[in-house]
Amino acid sequence: MGLELYLDLLSQPCRAIYIFAKKNRIPFEMRTVELLKGQHLSDAFAQVNPLKKVPALKDGDFTLAESVAILLYLCRKYEVPDHWYPQDLQARARVDEYLAWQHTALRNSCTRAMWQKMMFPVFLGEQVPPETLASTLAELERCLQLLEDKFLKDQDFLAGPHISVADLVAITELMHPVSAGCQVFKSRPKLAAWRQRVEAAVGKDLFQEAHAVVMKAKDLPPADSAIKEKLKPLVQVLLQ
Amino acid sequence: MGLELYLDLLSQPCRAIYIFAKKNRIPFEMRTVELLKGSRGSKDTVGTWGVRRRQDPGQHLSDAFAQVNPLKKVPALKDGDFTLAESVAILLYLTRKYKVADHWYPQDLQACARVDEYLAWQHTTLRRSCLRALWHKVMFPVFLGEPVSPEMLATTLAELDVTLQLLEDKFLQNKAFLIGPHVSLADLVAITELMHPVGAGCQVFEGRPKLAAWCRRVKAAVGEDLFREAHEVILKAKDSPPADPTIKQKLMPAVLAMIQ
Numbered sequence: 001m002g003l004e005l006y007l008d009l010l011s012q013p014c015r016a017i018y019i020f021a022k023k024n025r026i027p028f029e030m031r032t033v034e035l036l037k038g039q040h041l042s043d044a045f046a047q048v049n050p051l052k053k054v055p056a057l058k059d060g061d062f063t064l065a066e067s068v069a070i071l072l073y074l075c076r077k078y079e080v081p082d083h084w085y086p087q088d089l090q091a092r093a094r095v096d097e098y099l100a101w102q103h104t105a106l107r108n109s110c111t112r113a114m115w116q117k118m119m120f121p122v123f124l125g126e127q128v129p130p131e132t133l134a135s136t137l138a139e140l141e142r143c144l145q146l147l148e149d150k151f152l153k154d155q156d157f158l159a160g161p162h163i164s165v166a167d168l169v170a171i172t173e174l175m176h177p178v179s180a181g182c183q184v185f186k187s188r189p190k191l192a193a194w195r196q197r198v199e200a201a202v203g204k205d206l207f208q209e210a211h212a213v214v215m216k217a218k219d220l221p222p223a224d225s226a227i228k229e230k231l232k233p234l235v236q237v238l239l240q
Numbered sequence: 241m242g243l244e245l246y247l248d249l250l251s252q253p254c255r256a257i258y259i260f261a262k263k264n265r266i267p268f269e270m271r272t273v274e275l276l277k278g279s280r281g282s283k284d285t286v287g288t289w290g291v292r293r294r295q296d297p298g299q300h301l302s303d304a305f306a307q308v309n310p311l312k313k314v315p316a317l318k319d320g321d322f323t324l325a326e327s328v329a330i331l332l333y334l335t336r337k338y339k340v341a342d343h344w345y346p347q348d349l350q351a352c353a354r355v356d357e358y359l360a361w362q363h364t365t366l367r368r369s370c371l372r373a374l375w376h377k378v379m380f381p382v383f384l385g386e387p388v389s390p391e392m393l394a395t396t397l398a399e400l401d402v403t404l405q406l407l408e409d410k411f412l413q414n415k416a417f418l419i420g421p422h423v424s425l426a427d428l429v430a431i432t433e434l435m436h437p438v439g440a441g442c443q444v445f446e447g448r449p450k451l452a453a454w455c456r457r458v459k460a461a462v463g464e465d466l467f468r469e470a471h472e473v474i475l476k477a478k479d480s481p482p483a484d485p486t487i488k489q490k491l492m493p494a495v496l497a498m499i500q
Contacts, residue, residue, distance in 0.1 A: 103363035
């Protein structure tokens with residue numbers, strides 16, 4: 001059995017890995033794990049990732065969790081073009097810096113924005129208090145500003161003149177609030193231009209393919225009570 | 241000007257970098273950024289950013305420091321004109337630039353992946369619960385004079401417990417160190433995290449002989465003296481004098497954001 005990638009394209013880090021693997025023609029078996037059906041909670045999946053999260057990788061007997069670790073593993077094993085994770089000390093450090101920062105910044109605010117604005121009312125049939133949503137969207141604004149001012153600045157891509165894994169991780173994050181109807185790029189021409197460049201570098205078709213699931217999330221039928229029960233712990237976390 | 245490391249040893253990631261640099265005899269200028277220390281008898285009023293004496297509270301919030309790290313956090317690195325934030329990025333930069341021994345961040349594809357996996361996982365788990373444990377148990381009541389409800393503290397300590405169990409079961413398992421037979425960056429980052437609740441008086445290793453044994457091994461690998469030196473500040477955290485109201489006001493928003 002070759003490389004297997006356990007992904008749900010609803011999830012931002014899964015999209016980044018999907019795009020990266022496809023763009024670099026890395027051969028893999030796609031193993032879809034549907035989060036909204038609670039499939040990540042199964043005992044079978046726990047064999048692959050005891051942390052019960054997607055994405056996860058299985059390469060022969062070797063299993064790996066955490067999207068950043070998976071992206072770097074794929075970079076190294078498949079010897080992809082240098083720009084994805086440059087050899088140059090400082091350029092590489094810039095990528096590392098972004099990949100570290102985003103965990104508790106952009107990832108957090110994009111997930112909350114998408115769930116609080118869309119998934120709660122549409123899928124879970126629950127309204128989020130307006131103050132909570134307002135606070136989440138304000139936090140998202142703050143992160144977007146940092147993304148522009150500290151990371152992108154006047155460069156073409158986040159770590160310099162060429163696309164890297166940092167851009168993939170960032171763009172897939174931003175598509176989360178976009179799928180919920182947040183006008184992330186509207187008043188931010190710099191970010192909008194960067195998005196165009198990333199889409200062009202990745203390929204429009206691949207980009208669209210990776211985002212088909214999340215862009216249709218607003219049309220999801222409401223969850224049944226069994227699912228709601230299963231997803232309760234997640235819900236608590238997303239409302240904090 | 242050579243390598244400068246902007247650190248406050250109160251902070252877990254700063255300790256990991258300090259230990260790593262010292263252990264590997266990486267020459268650097270220590271630039272202490274005091275996150276909490278206040279000036280006594282200061283005539284600073286809220287909103288006066290002009291005075292930048294060494295004892296200014298919330299030094300990480302100064303304009304001068306923003307030149308080094310616009311994210312206004314420690315740790316930060318300055319190497320000539322090159323500035324860098326984020327402890328994981330800094331550790332990897334030092335690893336590569338100073339060509340340290342392989343075991344810190346192995347060349348082997350799978351071993352390296354295990355370090356990356358730990359370094360990614362910890363941001364939203366152990367880092368978070370250790371920080372909250374310190375602040376809810378000690379820093380809020382003692383330093384900021386803000387009581388924390390017993391329920392809140394209990395929840396925080398329960399979360400810490402869950403995370404410690406994951407650390408043991410998923411990462412350490414039956415190995416000598418987190419990723420295998422040798423100490424790596426993952427162990428440094430983890431141990432300095434755990435010293436946060438230890439500094440708060442939490443008995444992190446009680447009832448956890450596996451973790452206790454691992455802790456001893458990491459200390460031995462790093463060197464007891466260096467380990468002690470790096471942890472002097474945090475171990476005195478519970479003896480912090482209460483902050484004066486000006487400092488409290490200045491730091492509160494940043495603290496609340498930090499422990500979300």
